[in-house]
Amino acid sequence: MKIPFKIGEHLTLQQGKDKMSQLDEPFKSRLVDIQEDHICIECPITREGKVTYFPVGEKMSATYDVYDGARYTFPCDVLSHKRDPNNVMVTLLSYPKKDDIVRIQRRKNFRVPCHLVVRIQPHETTQIAPFETHTIDLSAGGLAYDANHPLPEATILNWSLTLPMPEGQVLQPSGTARVVRVEPSPKDPSLLRHSIEFQNLMPADEEAIVQYCFNRQRKIRHTTL
Numbered sequence: 001m002k003i004p005f006k007i008g009e010h011l012t013l014q015q016g017k018d019k020m021s022q023l024d025e026p027f028k029s030r031l032v033d034i035q036e037d038h039i040c041i042e043c044p045i046t047r048e049g050k051v052t053y054f055p056v057g058e059k060m061s062a063t064y065d066v067y068d069g070a071r072y073t074f075p076c077d078v079l080s081h082k083r084d085p086n087n088v089m090v091t092l093l094s095y096p097k098k099d100d101i102v103r104i105q106r107r108k109n110f111r112v113p114c115h116l117v118v119r120i121q122p123h124e125t126t127q128i129a130p131f132e133t134h135t136i137d138l139s140a141g142g143l144a145y146d147a148n149h150p151l152p153e154a155t156i157l158n159w160s161l162t163l164p165m166p167e168g169q170v171l172q173p174s175g176t177a178r179v180v181r182v183e184p185s186p187k188d189p190s191l192l193r194h195s196i197e198f199q200n201l202m203p204a205d206e207e208a209i210v211q212y213c214f215n216r217q218r219k220i221r222h223t224t225l
Contacts, residue, residue: 003064003072003074003096003101005031005034005039005064006031007031007032007033007034008030008031008032009030009031009064010028010029010030010031010065010200011028011029011030011031011041011062011063011064012026012027012028012029012062012063012064012202012203013026013027013028013029013044013060013061013062014026014027014060014061014204015054015058015059015060015061016059016060016061025046025047026047026202026203026204026205027044027045027046027052028044028045028200028202029041029042029043029044029045029091030042032084032090033084033090035095036095037094037095038079038092038093038094038095039076039092039093039095040084040090040091040092040093041090041091041092041093042088042090042091043081043089043090043091044091047174051089053081053089053091054078054091055078056078056079056080056081057077057078058077058078059075059077060075060076060077060078060093061073061074061075061076062074062075062076062093062096063203065200071103071203072101072102072103073101073102074096074100074101074102075096075100076093076094076095076096077093077094078091078092078093079092079093079094080092110139110213110217111137111138111139111144111213112137112138112139112213112216112217112220113136113137113220114135114136114137114138114212114216115134115135116134116135116138116161116162116163117132117133117134117161117162118132118133118134118135118143118145118159118160118161119131119132119159119160119161120132120133120145120147120149120157120158120159121157121158121159121160122157122158123156123157123158123176125156126155126156126157128149128151128155128157129149131147131149133145133146133147133149134146135161136193138161138209138212138213138216139209139213140198140201140206140209140210140213141197141198142177142180142195142196142197142198143159143161143195143196144193144194144195144196145193145194145196146185146187146188146191146192146193146194147191147192147194148190148191148192150182150192151179151182151194152179152182153179153180153181153182154178154179155178155179156176156177156178156179156199157176157177157178157179157196158174158175158176158177159174159175159176159177159196160172160173160174160175161173161174161209163208163209163212164212165208165211165212165215166215171208171212173201173202173205173206173208173209174205175198175199175200175201175202175205176198176199176200177196177197177198177199178196178197178199179194179195179196180195180196180197181193181194181195182194182195
């Protein structure tokens with residue numbers, strides 16, 4: 001199996017070759033070059049934007065999403081660091097072996113009604129004032145909320161959630177999203193309902209949201225029995 005890598009596309013890295021976990025810190029990066037025996041990426045950054053240089057020989061797990069909705073996961077090793085022709089530091093990773101590549105057809109997103117605080121913040125491409133509101137529903141693909149802060153369709157924004165999980169655990173997924181639909185709220189005509197679609201969601205954050213949705217759906221079904 002060969003991954004349809006495309007220069008400029010994003011991938012996510014975590015330390016270790018095991019399955020990615022919410023407990024492991026994910027790092028974002030982007031492909032800048034592809035060779036037969038290695039791939040070249042921008043030096044990974046943390047959620048906070050801190051550049052990270054992993055030691056040569058470090059074992060990593062990587063995920064890469066493609067246009068058809070599939071997700072590829074594969075192990076890789078840090079080979080070296082160097083400066084590219086533009087004098088920018090980049091990281092070289094081993095190209096995955098065919099037998100190590102796993103293609104995962106992503107689960108169909110299902111929405112659950114929920115009332116969670118969602119924080120909306122400006123993206124580097126937009127100028128909007130930060131605000132908080134509550135979700136109407138949530139899925140691994142996006143969410144809906146009502147607010148009196150109208151945002152045009154196609155607006156790019158940053159978001160963050162606090163997810164209460166079983167046994168008192170609290171997770172805080174965050175990321176970037178695109179406004180895909182704006183319409184009057186059925187609950188309150190003075191508000192506008194915004195539907196946003198997540199973009200480049202971290203695998204660990206997606207896993208957390210899917211788990212929350214399963215738990216929420218189970219609770220709703222239990223209460224209606």
